[in-house]
Each structure stands twice: as structure tokens, then as C-alpha cells.
Amino acid sequence: MRFSSFNVPYQIEPNYSKKVAYFSMEFAIHQPLKIYSGGLGFLSGSHLRSAYELRQNLIGIGILWKYGYYDQARNQDQTLQVTWMEKQYSFLEDTGIKFQISIHDHPVWVKVFYLNPETFKSAPLFLLSTDLPENDYVSQTITHRLYDANVATKVAQFILLGVGGAKLLDEINYNPDLYHLNEAHGISAGFYLYQKYGKNLDEVKKRMVFTTHTPEEAGNEKHDIYLCQKMSYFCGLSLEEVRALTGIQDDQFNHSLVALRFAHIANGVSQLHGHVSRAMWERYTGICPIKSITNAQNWRYWSDKQLYRFMEEGNDHGWDDRKTYLKRRAFEIVADQTGKLFNPDVFTIVWARRFAGYKRSEMITRDQARFTALLQNPKYPVQIIWAGKPYPMDYPAINDFNHLVHMSKAHKNMAVLIGYELGLSKRLKQAADLWLNNPRVPREASGTSGMTAAMNGAANFSTDDGWIPEFVNHGNNGFVIPKADYAHMNTQEQDEYDLNMLYKLLEEQVLPLYYENRDTWRQVVKNGMRDVRYQFESNRMAHEYYEILYKG
Structure with a gap:
């Protein structure tokens, strides 16, 4: 298959013609593809299956986790043992696409794999990997473990999903009408798009939508803004520019807050959660409207x-x-x-x-x-x-x-x-x-x-x-x-x-x-x-x- 000018490889229903790129850290599409941890993945997997059934013009952007989330085994006394097993997937297609992004002021190679819609009856899914010999070992480990416990590695994973995913879309000339972030892990895409569209935030906003899954503020991902800067999270912007752009004045970069400011519309994942989210974020300025779309399963x-x-x-x-x-x-x-x-x-x-x-x-x-x-x-x-x-x-x-x-x-x-x-x-x-x-x-x-x-x-x-x-x-x-x-x-x-x-x-x-x-x-x-x-x-x-x- 040719990926130089990618289109969804089936007839699109006219009601669903708008081009959407759906970013998620995890997708639970089928048992053999172990790149998920829990509910967020179960949701995105069902979403991709339904997008396929309805013939929607939507593609998934995710990460190919070499060791998955982890494998659950038992110790001698039956208690839980965490093990890490390397995964092999013969059903994924090597697209031949390789490109570089900057992480920690350092070029990192990204390789791209593709899950064909007919394999598991899901919308097309592109998966990014840094586990290739051109990268140093530390860069290779970015895509080893889903939600890595090391803070710097986790920030690197967020950069890969957001910046790497947005750059991939340019590489395959998909040009989505909308970038849909399933949770805020991929909000670094906003900084990539800000640079791409001549530092015009309105151009970013009209293309970005956001689904929030966390009903309490403490549960939203936050990282030290200086660490993010050091990791090249902001695509070359100075901290002064980042603060002016995001409205964040303290030292904690709140990914969800920025997503709510960069998107033109967002949603909670149940009627109750939409209500809780609106109440939770109302004291902040510049927040986009938060609707409710209740989760569902295929x-x-x-x-x-x-x-x-x-x-x-x-x-x-x-x-x-x-x-x-x-x-x-x-x-x-x-x-x-x-x-x-x-x-x-x-x-x-x-x-x-x-x-x-x-x-x-x-x-x-x-x-x-x-x-x-x-x-x-x-x-x-x-x-x-x-x-x-x-x-x-x-x-x-x-x-x-x-x-x-x-x-x-x-x-x-x-x-x-x-x-x-x-x-x-x-x-x-x-x-x-x-x-x-x-x-x-x-x-x-x-x-x-x-x-x-x-x-x-x-x-x-x-x-x-x-x-x-x-x-x-x-x-x-x-x-x-x-x-x-x-x-x-x-x-x-x-x-x-x-x-x-x-x-x-x-x-x-x-x-x-x-x-x-x-x-x-x-x-x-x-x-x-x-x-x-x-x-x-x-x-x-x-x-x-x-x-x-x-x-x-």
C-alpha cells in the first residue's frame, strides 16, 4: 500500500466526510495487539471499530509499545508479579516511513507501522515506534512501556504521540480537518500546529477537539514546565511565549488545562462527568465549551x-x-x-x-x-x-x-x-x-x-x-x-x-x-x-x- 498520500481505504459515508485524526496513548482493538492498559484503551478500540462500521473518515494515531503495559504473572505464593515480555506482531504493516522529531534537543528517529482496517475490522491505525537501531538506547526506550514510571520518559512519550503524530499526518499528506485528542497526552501537537500555522493560535483552535476523562483536578497530568522545556515539548518556543500562549504562570504544566485552551470544543465521557468537568474548570479563563458524549462499547x-x-x-x-x-x-x-x-x-x-x-x-x-x-x-x-x-x-x-x-x-x-x-x-x-x-x-x-x-x-x-x-x-x-x-x-x-x-x-x-x-x-x-x-x-x-x- 502507498502511504505518500493517504486516504481511508474504503467508501466514506457522506455524513461522516470530515477528516479526523484521533490521537490516543492506547487502543484496545483486539486481544493480540497488547498496546492498552484499561478503560481509555477499551473506549478508543470500540471507537475505531464503530468508525469502521459507520464508514467514517477517521484514522487512529497511537504508539507501538514494545512491552505493552506489562504482563501479569504470579510469584511463588500466587501474588502479583510484574513481567515485561517483548511483543511481535506479524499482522502490522511496516509503512517504510521514517522521520525525525526533536526530544531533549536531540533528533530521534520515528518508525511507523500500520494496522489495516480489514485485519480486525477497525478504522485505519498508525502506530509510532522509536525502537530502532538508528536511535541511542535511551531514545529506543521511549516506546518500550506504556505509561513509563520515569517522568522524563513519560514526557518523551507525550511528545512522540503529539508532535510525532502531527508530523506523521504531514508525512502521509492526510491533512485532517480535526485533530481529536483522546485525553491530553497528545497536546504537544498543539505546539507543532502553532508553529506550522505561522504562530496563529486561532488556526490551531479551529482544528483541535479534546475528550477529557478525569473527573478531578488532581488526576490530570501535570509536569514541571522547565522539564517540558528541556525535553523540547514546546517545539522551539521560549518559556515566555509558552506562558503567554497557554496562560500558565506557575511551574506546573497542566496538560488538560492547555488542551481545554487550545481546543475549540471538548467533551466529558458521561452526562455526569460533563457536569463535573464544567464545574471543575469554570474558575479558569479561556476554557472551551465542555459537552457530554457518554462512552459506549462496540x-x-x-x-x-x-x-x-x-x-x-x-x-x-x-x-x-x-x-x-x-x-x-x-x-x-x-x-x-x-x-x-x-x-x-x-x-x-x-x-x-x-x-x-x-x-x-x-x-x-x-x-x-x-x-x-x-x-x-x-x-x-x-x-x-x-x-x-x-x-x-x-x-x-x-x-x-x-x-x-x-x-x-x-x-x-x-x-x-x-x-x-x-x-x-x-x-x-x-x-x-x-x-x-x-x-x-x-x-x-x-x-x-x-x-x-x-x-x-x-x-x-x-x-x-x-x-x-x-x-x-x-x-x-x-x-x-x-x-x-x-x-x-x-x-x-x-x-x-x-x-x-x-x-x-x-x-x-x-x-x-x-x-x-x-x-x-x-x-x-x-x-x-x-x-x-x-x-x-x-x-x-x-x-x-x-x-x-x-x-x-
């Missing part, structure tokens, strides 16, 4: 089509049989990893996503007496599975993971799995009767894992955060812990309230419904399957990006 990739077919036919026997089969198949993975034999007839709770403190992975275990009683209840038997990958340097989250591993040794119906990526994620959603999600409100921007759980016959049970307020109708298509007056509670009070409500609803409503009124239980799950398909399918989301973010 139905064609994620859903179990047989469950949907039986649901549409009204074949309850077929539906039950299929769900039992999906559980049994997933439990083979549980047995293989842990030596525990789970029963497909037993109510199965799954908590699986990225381990992070605010997501409270181990919350249900905090009341030891109630947790033990739950696992030993002869009337309403329960099985529970955890999985997820903490950030490899997030020691409190790793400690939570290991705590659960040690606790699971005392219970034959409690398992903690490793290797939580796309493949295992789908299997665990098929294994779940109840998809447990208990982030501390309002810290979850969207939290999309429950969408794909619903697509596989699991009921959502969540705190009222992220996308959940738009979806769950309690007792009808899922279950939700009602909000308390969290603003007037400290963290401990909030956690205690949520934990008590979790057990109350589980013991008094959820378990009796599953075991004593299976027809109603099945209907709740089916309602969730139906509602998620129409409201939270990523074709709707990809369409809304064109209608809301790309229109102006």
Missing part, C-alpha cells in the same frame, strides 16, 4: 449473539442454557489458574477492571464477618471472582490485589485471576450473573466495563457514578446503591455507607430474586441487554462525535 465485538437471539425469540430455555454454557466455559479458566471448580448453577459475582484506589476493589471484603457469611450462605450460595491489572508502580493497588489473593486461599468459592485483557474480560463478563462496580462517587468519569457485561447477560450492580445514572433503573435493568449526601461525608463515612447499602441490597433484593424468582431475574438481565444495546453501543457514540464535537 456491540458487534463484545456481545454474545446467541443470548441476544434467544432473547429476541423469547426462548427462555435457550437463554438459560446458553448462559450456563458461557459460565461453565469461563470457569475452566478459573480452574486452570486457581485449581478451584466453580459451579455454573451458583450465583456468580465478578469484580474485574483496572485496580485503582478509588475503585475500591476489596470493599465487599472489608466487613469480614458479613463477607464470610456471604460466602458460606447455604440458602443463597455465591461465588466471587476478581481480576484486573494495577499500574505496576501503584503499590497500594498491588497490595489490594495480593490481599485478595491471600484471602482467597481460605475460600473455595473465591478466586483472583491474572491476565485481565480483552480476552479474559469478555469471558468474565460471560461468567458473571452480577457485575459489581463500586467506585467512590463522583470519581469515576464513565466506568464502561458494565456495558459489555450487560451485553453478555450480566446484571449491573453499582454505585451511582459515571454512566450508571443514565442507565440503571433499579430493579428493572440492574441495581444501584442510592446516593447519600456524599459532599458532607468524609471518605470513611462514604465507604461505610456504600458497604452497608451494598450488603443490604445484595442480601435483601438481589440474591432472593436470583434464587426464588428466576423469571423476574432473567427479565432484569434481558432489560439490561436491550437498554445497553440501544443507549450504550459505540456506533451511537461515534455518530455523536460527528454531530456534537466535529460539527462546528
Whole structure:
């Protein structure tokens, strides 16, 4: 294929003719391509799949991570071990494109790979790598590890995505109408474009749109502005010019704040998150409007089509049989990893996503007496599975993971799995009767894992955060812990309230419904399957990006 004057290699739908380049640090498109860590990647992967299905004029720009995020293994005592395995991808095409960008006042070679749309049925994706012999070793390591813990390396990664991605678009003569930043990691592209368009910020603004994913200011990436300057982040601009351009007067370069000032429009990733973001940034000047486009997941990739077919036919026997089969198949993975034999007839709770403190992975275990009683209840038997990958340097989250591993040794119906990526994620959603999600409100921007759980016959049970307020109708298509007056509670009070409500609803409503009124239980799950398909399918989301973010 020729890349000198690139166009999307399929017929574009006229409604989606505007040319968009979509920048993201991670893309979870398919299990074999391990260049993602969690929700941000799951979102961008579904976005690219839907852009392909809708025939949109959109291409992805990302980074080819040599060692991925990391590989989750186990130590001798079953606790988490972080390993780094080199990845090989025969299905990626070497474009033959090589160019240089400046990082740390030093020329760094960038090589470009291409994921053909037909390989995994996704929009075209270009992946940048610095892992080539022309570079010194330090430059090669820029694309070794996703979200590298070394601050200078991380800043270099941001430069590669932003400046390298924008330069690539010039190399292939794609000339996008819009540069869409999925999170602020690629905002260095703004400085590249500022130089390209004769230092005219209006020219940058009219081409840039931004999706923010972080519902609290402390969670947004900030780096020392002098380090950024030293790393060539600002494409040759002096610090005085940078300060005048960005409005940043202190020594912390806030990537999200600059993205909100360089873009002409932005969006949060749920209705609630849009509201939280507008409130969070309103005290700053020069912020672009922040809309809401709720995250979604790709139905064609994620859903179990047989469950949907039986649901549409009204074949309850077929539906039950299929769900039992999906559980049994997933439990083979549980047995293989842990030596525990789970029963497909037993109510199965799954908590699986990225381990992070605010997501409270181990919350249900905090009341030891109630947790033990739950696992030993002869009337309403329960099985529970955890999985997820903490950030490899997030020691409190790793400690939570290991705590659960040690606790699971005392219970034959409690398992903690490793290797939580796309493949295992789908299997665990098929294994779940109840998809447990208990982030501390309002810290979850969207939290999309429950969408794909619903697509596989699991009921959502969540705190009222992220996308959940738009979806769950309690007792009808899922279950939700009602909000308390969290603003007037400290963290401990909030956690205690949520934990008590979790057990109350589980013991008094959820378990009796599953075991004593299976027809109603099945209907709740089916309602969730139906509602998620129409409201939270990523074709709707990809369409809304064109209608809301790309229109102006």
C-alpha cells in the first residue's frame, strides 16, 4: 500500500466526510495487539471499530509499545508479579516511513507501522515506534512501556504521540480537518500546529477537539514546565511565549488545562462527568465549551449473539442454557489458574477492571464477618471472582490485589485471576450473573466495563457514578446503591455507607430474586441487554462525535 498520500481505504459515508485524526496513548482493538492498559484503551478500540462500521473518515494515531503495559504473572505464593515480555506482531504493516522529531534537543528517529482496517475490522491505525537501531538506547526506550514510571520518559512519550503524530499526518499528506485528542497526552501537537500555522493560535483552535476523562483536578497530568522545556515539548518556543500562549504562570504544566485552551470544543465521557468537568474548570479563563458524549462499547465485538437471539425469540430455555454454557466455559479458566471448580448453577459475582484506589476493589471484603457469611450462605450460595491489572508502580493497588489473593486461599468459592485483557474480560463478563462496580462517587468519569457485561447477560450492580445514572433503573435493568449526601461525608463515612447499602441490597433484593424468582431475574438481565444495546453501543457514540464535537 502507498502511504505518500493517504486516504481511508474504503467508501466514506457522506455524513461522516470530515477528516479526523484521533490521537490516543492506547487502543484496545483486539486481544493480540497488547498496546492498552484499561478503560481509555477499551473506549478508543470500540471507537475505531464503530468508525469502521459507520464508514467514517477517521484514522487512529497511537504508539507501538514494545512491552505493552506489562504482563501479569504470579510469584511463588500466587501474588502479583510484574513481567515485561517483548511483543511481535506479524499482522502490522511496516509503512517504510521514517522521520525525525526533536526530544531533549536531540533528533530521534520515528518508525511507523500500520494496522489495516480489514485485519480486525477497525478504522485505519498508525502506530509510532522509536525502537530502532538508528536511535541511542535511551531514545529506543521511549516506546518500550506504556505509561513509563520515569517522568522524563513519560514526557518523551507525550511528545512522540503529539508532535510525532502531527508530523506523521504531514508525512502521509492526510491533512485532517480535526485533530481529536483522546485525553491530553497528545497536546504537544498543539505546539507543532502553532508553529506550522505561522504562530496563529486561532488556526490551531479551529482544528483541535479534546475528550477529557478525569473527573478531578488532581488526576490530570501535570509536569514541571522547565522539564517540558528541556525535553523540547514546546517545539522551539521560549518559556515566555509558552506562558503567554497557554496562560500558565506557575511551574506546573497542566496538560488538560492547555488542551481545554487550545481546543475549540471538548467533551466529558458521561452526562455526569460533563457536569463535573464544567464545574471543575469554570474558575479558569479561556476554557472551551465542555459537552457530554457518554462512552459506549462496540456491540458487534463484545456481545454474545446467541443470548441476544434467544432473547429476541423469547426462548427462555435457550437463554438459560446458553448462559450456563458461557459460565461453565469461563470457569475452566478459573480452574486452570486457581485449581478451584466453580459451579455454573451458583450465583456468580465478578469484580474485574483496572485496580485503582478509588475503585475500591476489596470493599465487599472489608466487613469480614458479613463477607464470610456471604460466602458460606447455604440458602443463597455465591461465588466471587476478581481480576484486573494495577499500574505496576501503584503499590497500594498491588497490595489490594495480593490481599485478595491471600484471602482467597481460605475460600473455595473465591478466586483472583491474572491476565485481565480483552480476552479474559469478555469471558468474565460471560461468567458473571452480577457485575459489581463500586467506585467512590463522583470519581469515576464513565466506568464502561458494565456495558459489555450487560451485553453478555450480566446484571449491573453499582454505585451511582459515571454512566450508571443514565442507565440503571433499579430493579428493572440492574441495581444501584442510592446516593447519600456524599459532599458532607468524609471518605470513611462514604465507604461505610456504600458497604452497608451494598450488603443490604445484595442480601435483601438481589440474591432472593436470583434464587426464588428466576423469571423476574432473567427479565432484569434481558432489560439490561436491550437498554445497553440501544443507549450504550459505540456506533451511537461515534455518530455523536460527528454531530456534537466535529460539527462546528
